[in-house]
Amino acid sequence: MLASTTSRIALQARATLAQRFYATGAGANTLLYVEHKDGAIGGATLNALTAANKLGGSVTALVAGDAPESVAKEVGKLTGVSKVLFAKDAAYANALPENVAPLLAAAQSQFGFTHLFAGHTAIGKNIFPRAAALMDVAAVSDIVDIVGEDTFVRPIYAGNAIATVKSNDKIKVVTVRGTAFEAAAASGDAASEEAAPSADKPALTQWISEEIQKSDRPDLGTAKRVISGGRGMKNGENFSLLYDLADKIGAAVGASRAAVDAGFVDNSLQVGQTGKIVAPELYVAVGISGAIQHLAGMKDSKTIVAINKDADAPIFQVADYGLVEDLFKAVPELTEKISK
Ligand SMILES: Cc1cc2nc3c(=O)[nH]c(=O)nc-3n(C[C@H](O)[C@H](O)[C@H](O)COP(=O)(O)OP(=O)(O)OC[C@H]3O[C@@H](n4cnc5c(N)ncnc54)[C@H](O)[C@@H]3O)c2cc1C
Numbered sequence: 001m002l003a004s005t006t007s008r009i010a011l012q013a014r015a016t017l018a019q020r021f022y023a024t025g026a027g028a029n030t031l032l033y034v035e036h037k038d039g040a041i042g043g044a045t046l047n048a049l050t051a052a053n054k055l056g057g058s059v060t061a062l063v064a065g066d067a068p069e070s071v072a073k074e075v076g077k078l079t080g081v082s083k084v085l086f087a088k089d090a091a092y093a094n095a096l097p098e099n100v101a102p103l104l105a106a107a108q109s110q111f112g113f114t115h116l117f118a119g120h121t122a123i124g125k126n127i128f129p130r131a132a133a134l135m136d137v138a139a140v141s142d143i144v145d146i147v148g149e150d151t152f153v154r155p156i157y158a159g160n161a162i163a164t165v166k167s168n169d170k171i172k173v174v175t176v177r178g179t180a181f182e183a184a185a186a187s188g189d190a191a192s193e194e195a196a197p198s199a200d201k202p203a204l205t206q207w208i209s210e211e212i213q214k215s216d217r218p219d220l221g222t223a224k225r226v227i228s229g230g231r232g233m234k235n236g237e238n239f240s241l242l243y244d245l246a247d248k249i250g251a252a253v254g255a256s257r258a259a260v261d262a263g264f265v266d267n268s269l270q271v272g273q274t275g276k277i278v279a280p281e282l283y284v285a286v287g288i289s290g291a292i293q294h295l296a297g298m299k300d301s302k303t304i305v306a307i308n309k310d311a312d313a314p315i316f317q318v319a320d321y322g323l324v325e326d327l328f329k330a331v332p333e334l335t336e337k338i339s340k
Contacts, residue, residue: 028057028149031107032081033118033127035095036063036071043222044119046078046183048176052117053080053184054146060085060111062196064092064103076191079184087196094207095123101130106199108135108171114149120175120277121221128175137169144180158273158296178221179279179300213266215253217243220269223252225282228271228298229264230256232287232308232327236264241328242286245335254278254298256288272297287327290315307331 030052035042052059059080063072064087072086085107091099104116104127116131118124120142132139144162145153151166152174220226227246229239239253246253254271255264271278273296283301288294290306290313298304299318306319307330316322323330 028055028115029113030059030115030117031113032059032061034061034063034075035123039070044121044178047178047181048117048119049184050181051176058082066090066093072193077186079187081191084191084193085196091201096205097127097130098204099201100127101134103199104131105134106197110197115172117174120177124175128173132173135171137171137173140174142177143174144177158292213268218252220252220254221276224280225249225251226254226278226280227251227284228254229259229286230288231258241331248338256294285315288315289313
């Protein structure tokens with residue numbers, strides 16, 4: 001009960017904050033770190049830009065990579081971006097923090113940025129604390145709201161309390177929870193471009209290779225609908241039941257850590273405190289008990305549906321609609337009914 005009650009209080013607090021107008025900090029001079037891959041801007045960067053725009057003041061976007069040109073053009077068209085800094089160097093190809101953090105520090109020192117913003121993604125989480133340490137300031141992570149230029153709202157204790165923090169540091173190094181802000185769109189006007197200052201590239205680390213899980217389904221982090229399976233799925237093959245349902249309604253598929261640890265699905269599908277944070281319009285939890293660490297990743301979803309054969313499973317305390325039923329009966333039935 002505790003988790004659902006506190007989260008509701010937190011949501012109410014957030015709604016109140018959202019209605020309040022943000023301090024229009026004409027003095028804010030923000031650097032937005034742009035995440036990109038294969039020529040596409042990372043989704044969370046668009047949310048971080050909306051957050052940066054709420055601060056007021058100006059926003060400069062930094063695009064670093066071995067071929068940043070096309071991304072820099074795209075970024076320049078986004079609402080609220082007044083300037084684009086680009087850093088073209090093979091050392092920036094895979095966003096290694098050892099190379100990118102000094103670049104952020106050099107850009108800050110040249111342009112006197114008051115704020116540095118990035119999405120709270122694996123990449124943002126990797127680079128930003130290192131950049132904060134180089135600038136000798138405390139990083140502020142995973143913000144869900146902005147009260148003013150120096151005051152931010154962030155969840156703690158796996159989302160069971162909401163902390164409002166004030167930073168007295170001269171430079172605010174902040175990562176932004178993507179699901180808490182709308183994605184910024186293109187406004188059409190291209191911003192001016194300029195080369196970023198040169199910085200140390202200590203090359204302490206080397207990028208070897210990566211393995212990417214490819215799927216035709218929507219991206220888990222930004223999907224409007226998510227269907228997740230837990231230990232109750234019993235094995236990886238049974239996830240096909242969820243894929244069938246997901247494909248019918250254009251949903252992404254997620255999983256609990258138990259399902260990932262048991263090898264049912266890839267780690268990239270994990271939802272929760274140590275996985276992805278999602279807040280889709282519809283979240284369907286199938287065979288998931290609703291551990292506090294799982295709820296941390298999905299309890300801000302608009303509508304939560306739970307299918308579980310245990311009526312006492314904690315997931316039912318946060319579910320808007322719950323079905324106490326064997327999932328192997330309920331899921332195929334649901335898929336069939338939706339197909340009609
Ligand atoms: C530091 C830390 C970080 C963690 N981070 C995460 C995280 O990011 N994400 C995460 O998910 N977990 C995380 N966990 C793990 C978490 O505590 C739980 O262990 C995990 O979420 C449980 O997964 P589950 O609900 O799938 O499994 P279980 O808790 O075992 O629940 C399985 C559920 O399936 C139901 N079930 C079984 N068979 C059927 C059936 N045939 N039909 C219908 N229902 C059925 C059962 O009734 C049960 O409720 C973390 C734990 C720690 C300590």
